[in-house]
Amino acid sequence: xxxxxxxxxxxxxxxxxxxxxxxxxxxxxxxxxxxxxxAWFVLIYLAALVVLFVSSLWSVDSFTGNLVHSWTLKNFETxxxxxxxxxxxxxxxxxxxxxxxxxxxxxxxxxFFAVRIAPKRLQGALFVAVLIPLWSSYLVxxxxxxxxxxxxxxxxxxxxxxxxxxxxxGYSNWAMWIVFSYIWLPFMILxxxxxxxxxxxxxxxxxxxxxxxxxxxxxxxxxxxxxxxIAAGSIFTFSLTLGDYITPTLVGGAGSDFIGNVVYQNxxxxxxxxxxxxxxxxxxxxMGVYLLIARRLGAFEAL
Amino acid sequence: xxxxxxxxxLGALLLAMMVGASACGSSSSSSSSxxxxxxxxxxxxxxxxxxxxxxxxxxxxVKPYEAKTGCKVHAKYAGSSDEMxxxxxxxxxxxxxxxxxxxxxxxxxxxxxxxxxxNVDLVPEWKNFVPQLQSPPHNTVDGKHYGISxxxxxxxxxxxxxxxSPAPTSWSAIYGPQYKGEVSVPANPIQIADAxxxxxxxxxxxxxxDPYELTExxxxxxxxxxxxxxxxxxxxxxxxxxxIELFKNGDAVIGAAWPYQYSQLKKANEPVExxxxxEGATGWADTWMLSAHAKDPNCAYEWVNWVSSPxxxxxxxxxxxxxxxxxxxxxxxxxxxxxxxxxxxxNAPASYFDSIKFWRTPVAECGNGQxxxxxxxxxxxxxxxxxx
Numbered sequence: 001x002x003x004x005x006x007x008x009x010x011x012x013x014x015x016x017x018x019x020x021x022x023x024x025x026x027x028x029x030x031x032x033x034x035x036x037x038x039a040w041f042v043l044i045y046l047a048a049l050v051v052l053f054v055s056s057l058w059s060v061d062s063f064t065g066n067l068v069h070s071w072t073l074k075n076f077e078t079x080x081x082x083x084x085x086x087x088x089x090x091x092x093x094x095x096x097x098x099x100x101x102x103x104x105x106x107x108x109x110x111x112f113f114a115v116r117i118a119p120k121r122l123q124g125a126l127f128v129a130v131l132i133p134l135w136s137s138y139l140v141x142x143x144x145x146x147x148x149x150x151x152x153x154x155x156x157x158x159x160x161x162x163x164x165x166x167x168x169x170g171y172s173n174w175a176m177w178i179v180f181s182y183i184w185l186p187f188m189i190l191x192x193x194x195x196x197x198x199x200x201x202x203x204x205x206x207x208x209x210x211x212x213x214x215x216x217x218x219x220x221x222x223x224x225x226x227x228x229x230i231a232a233g234s235i236f237t238f239s240l241t242l243g244d245y246i247t248p249t250l251v252g253g254a255g256s257d258f259i260g261n262v263v264y265q266n267x268x269x270x271x272x273x274x275x276x277x278x279x280x281x282x283x284x285x286x287m288g289v290y291l292l293i294a295r296r297l298g299a300f301e302a303l
Numbered sequence: 304x305x306x307x308x309x310x311x312x313l314g315a316l317l318l319a320m321m322v323g324a325s326a327c328g329s330s331s332s333s334s335s336s337x338x339x340x341x342x343x344x345x346x347x348x349x350x351x352x353x354x355x356x357x358x359x360x361x362x363x364x365v366k367p368y369e370a371k372t373g374c375k376v377h378a379k380y381a382g383s384s385d386e387m388x389x390x391x392x393x394x395x396x397x398x399x400x401x402x403x404x405x406x407x408x409x410x411x412x413x414x415x416x417x418x419x420x421x422n423v424d425l426v427p428e429w430k431n432f433v434p435q436l437q438s439p440p441h442n443t444v445d446g447k448h449y450g451i452s453x454x455x456x457x458x459x460x461x462x463x464x465x466x467x468s469p470a471p472t473s474w475s476a477i478y479g480p481q482y483k484g485e486v487s488v489p490a491n492p493i494q495i496a497d498a499x500x501x502x503x504x505x506x507x508x509x510x511x512x513d514p515y516e517l518t519e520x521x522x523x524x525x526x527x528x529x530x531x532x533x534x535x536x537x538x539x540x541x542x543x544x545x546x547i548e549l550f551k552n553g554d555a556v557i558g559a560a561w562p563y564q565y566s567q568l569k570k571a572n573e574p575v576e577x578x579x580x581x582e583g584a585t586g587w588a589d590t591w592m593l594s595a596h597a598k599d600p601n602c603a604y605e606w607v608n609w610v611s612s613p614x615x616x617x618x619x620x621x622x623x624x625x626x627x628x629x630x631x632x633x634x635x636x637x638x639x640x641x642x643x644x645x646x647x648x649x650n651a652p653a654s655y656f657d658s659i660k661f662w663r664t665p666v667a668e669c670g671n672g673q674x675x676x677x678x679x680x681x682x683x684x685x686x687x688x689x690x691x
Binding site: 060082083084085087088146147150151152153168170171249252253254255257262265271272 | 385388389484533534536537538539541548549551552553554680683687688690691
């Protein structure tokens with residue numbers, strides 16, 4: 001009889017039985033495979049967010065500095081009522097938007113040149129050039145800009161040599177705009193780069209065949225096709241600027257605080273974690289809205 | 304790498320939550336065991352855990368201490384008074400034995416029950432301290448010594464002698480428009496006291512008698528002055544090195560500083576001078592405080608004895624540009640660096656000391672028995688409104 005060959009034998013090792021069980025139940029296999037990352041995601045990401053939301057509804061006893069675990073909307077009330085926090089939120093969002101636009105304007109021609117015009121060897125060199133700054137420390141790059149933009153710094157020296165007087169933009173919102181635009185530029189270039197790469201040459205030739213000149217081809221063919229890439233890059237530049245607090249500390253002047261600085265001060269300096277949590281929800285909401293818009297523009301397909 | 308920044312912020316927040324929660328749990332046990340002060344220093348425990356200002360545990364004087372007492376020093380450097388308070392509160396407070404708290408943190412630690420009284424009789428050098436810092440109000444409450452004073456210094460008016468002329472004599476130089484965009488002051492809520500001190504002299508009608516005891520109106524007046532000052536500010540400095548760089552690069556020519564910045568800039572041959580303006584100045588005084596749950600009290604007593612000795616006092620003073628509390632340190636300072644005793648005011652008369660209003664944590668209780676003064680959290684809020 002051949003049936004005995006299929007019956008599980010007493011001597012089958014446990015490993016074989018487990019793998020057989022997993023083979024027969026694909027859902028179990030998938031579940032086990034995902035459980036690690038899933039637990040990580042739920043515990044580290046979602047739990048942190050929940051804690052953030054919950055704690056923003058608490059308050060701090062001003063006398064003892066201890067947390068008071070009773071629900072209150074006082075923190076959000078302060079956020080809305082006190083002008084300073086609105087100014088800071090608007091400054092943060094405004095500079096994040098300015099940096100995003102600047103990076104898009106800088107990255108577009110660069111990526112276009114690198115992908116469509118530059119010869120292969122130069123293309124590789126440009127790619128490395130874009131990535132190299134990312135290998136050095138963020139802090140080093142910010143500090144270097146501090147030296148460049150200082151009153152007796154490299155920039156003013158160069159302008160002075162040209163006989164154009166001097167600029168006084170060190171430690172200001174202008175300085176932050178320049179430094180942020182520099183630091184996050186690679187994150188804008190790379191998605192646009194790959195978006196331009198994906199546009200087939202034939203489209204552009206077809207456009208030319210139909211009588212469109214360069215500008216018309218760019219506006220009607222190329223730009224709509226790389227818009228998702230720009231949107232994808234803008235997610236990086238916008239969110240990275242929105243969440244930063246180191247650059248404002250280092251190159252910002254008087255009145256350059258970001259949301260992150262206020263959060264940092266409230267956690268580390270004033271020990272008012274609930275208020276920090278309340279303020280930290282603002283960029284979360286802004287980013288949520290931004291991501292919804294970006295998805296509409298097809299950014300997620302371009303990532 | 305940078306993408307994770309927001310997540311880092313969230314992670315830090317979560318961590319801070321845990322810290323906050325644990326601080327909450329331990330707050331009920333405010334153990335001020337005043338009655339059972341040790342009468343002698345017992346056998347050392349073999350280690351000592353410190354929360355200190357950066358460089359307060361320099362190997363120059365830590366190594367000999369370790370060799371002498373057998374106590375291995377583990378120092379955790381903190382960047383701000385508030386970080387020190389947070390560190391001392393976390394984990395039930397038994398993680399660290401001592402903290403080098405400044406006057407704006409010490410009262411918070413005492414009130415929170417994070418530190419315990421010490422027996423000054425076990426620190427023979429204590430008798431040689433400047434009389435004003437033997438039992439100063441920022442570390443001595445109801446006659447109990449919550450720590451041993453260490454070093455002190457004024458917050459001076461620092462200026463570039465080339466760009467600032469005539470030489471200033473008043474704090475008005477940083478509140479008036481003449482050096483617009485070239486002023487730098489500390490990024491610290493306690494800076495409100497500087498404005499209050501200036502107002503106490505220039506606007507007596509406000510009735511400010513102590514820059515750390517401000518009513519709501521007085522705090523508002525100080526905040527208004529600082530809001531007017533904001534357009535004049537190049538940068539609020541967070542680290543002493545920030546201000547040094549601002550002066551070196553010509554971005555700032557005048558500002559509030561510590562003697563440390565002055566001595567560093569002098570060493571770099573920058574044309575700077577510092578003064579204590581006619582309105583007087585605020586200042587800081589640091590104290591080694593003993594944790595309420597210290598595990599190594601004997602090593603801690605040995606440590607304060609060691610850092611109170613004239614030689615170590617002098618070493619620390621010359622390294623950081625501070626003034627030693629031990630009056631005997633002057634001779635040792637001269638041995639290390641000629642003229643340093645004079646530069647760091649170690650031999651200054653009592654009138655110099657009295658011209659300085661030392662940092663204290665603002666609390667609701669005013670000196671006059673009223674409790675309508677603005678506490679530190681209000682100061683912090685105001686400060687955000689001023690600088691934000």
